[in-house]
Amino acid sequence: QVQLVESGGGLVQAGDSLTISCKASGGIYANIAMGWFRQTPGKEREFVAGANWDGSQTSYGDSVERRFTISKDIADNTVYLRMNNLKQEDTAVYYCAAHRRLGVLVRLIDYDYWGQGTQVTVST
Secondary structure, three states, X not given: OOEEEEEOOEEEEOOOOEEEEEEEEXXXXXXXXXXXXXXXXXXXXXXXXXXXXXXXXXXXXXXXXXOEEEEEEOOOOEEEEEEOOOOHHHOEEEEEEEEOOOOOOOOHHHOOEEOOOEEEEEEO
């Protein structure tokens, strides 16, 4: 069973940058693909960014493309989300997720493992 633990969330001001990370443990994750989703109260969890197993392929949600960057450290089994030019609407709980299928996937149902989430709050 794969465990995912997020870290790095916090309170920042609009326009700031922040990097959150997620470390995988507890399973065979050489070919594990990972991604980030986010959720605010009363809304559905939405796709933010995803990467294939080695990070060579990535995909982003429309609202974060060109501001956020996902990267993957295979040796450390960690995925990062670098968030630049943060906006108030980026405030959410960010969840790390993982799956063993090929390519980059964007649907919640395609991900098999989930972290507990880390809060990111952007103030104006």
